[in-house]
Amino acid sequence: MNVLIVVDMQNDFVSGALGTPEAREIVPRVVDRVEEGIRRGEKILFTRDTHETDYLNTQEGKKLPVPHCIRGTEGWEIVEPLQKYAEHPIDKPTFGSQYLGALLKARDEDLRRQGEPGVEQVTLVGLCTDICVISNALLVKAFLPEAEVVVDAACCAGVTPESHRAALAAMGPCQITVENET
Template sequence: MSKKAVIVVDMLNDFVTGCLKCERSSRIIAPLKKLIETARARGVPVIYSNDAHYKGMDKELEHWGDHAIAGTAGAEVIEELKPEPGDYIVPKRRYSGFFQTDLQLILTELGVDTLIITGLHCHMCVRHTTADAFQWGYKIIVPSDATDAFTEEDYQMGMKYLVDVYGADIKNVDEILESL
């Protein structure tokens, strides 16, 4: 039997309502909340992979401008999806949740072999986190209704890439909950 974990990527104020607002993000909040709450209730670890940039220093800021600066409200998880005691929070300074973070160590210590990767954006941070998850040998599930991107084109391209290149299993949240 597989040991799963839910990875919540960048569901932060700056991406949902702030300076890099994704207008489409509101449609994934309810399904994502349902997934997170059910995971917690069933003892499945919930891990938040959050941008937490250093102002004036991080490479991403050169391209995207200041966003999700560590210690600011913009870098906090949106109120509807706030971490709870027992959840894990992994700050990141690049697109991938694995790059020079504790994510791999946490997953190893938890004995996880399957990742349910959610959040924003399936063509950027979700994509790069999925790439590294693939390199580490994880089975990857991506909920179609709990991840999104700036545009429908970005979403479709991102999801197709996750399937074609990393063999991600795309399911909706209700389908995932059946096997959680």
């Protein structure tokens, strides 16, 4: 089984409080990659950065005092072109999702018990390369060390272009395959 994880493609990271031109630029490519994944029969999972109204009182809020992705707000929502594919996003209160890792590991074990190959490849796309994409890629690698973990660089954007490139470079030594790097 192959899995495509779409990380935090939310309004606040694209056009809202923490939006960037690079994030806006990747939206059509991420839509194309999701549609390609559907055609390939990949399991598609979406994550959604989720904070509560007390965000500024959290450790993250104290270090990044920009309220964003507050549950129930427009900024928290998945960007419109991807909403129809994101029926049940995985809400995560921090950068990496332990639930996502456990879900993938349980699915892998179920498939193997049934005599199937298990989760063979997990591809990640989305935002932000240098925070949530890298965190979830490393987490997936920890939960599924024998699966190929891939990050599609053309479908990711970081806080800055420099931090995007640095995160991609950091993933290689961790045995995460970076594709479509420009």
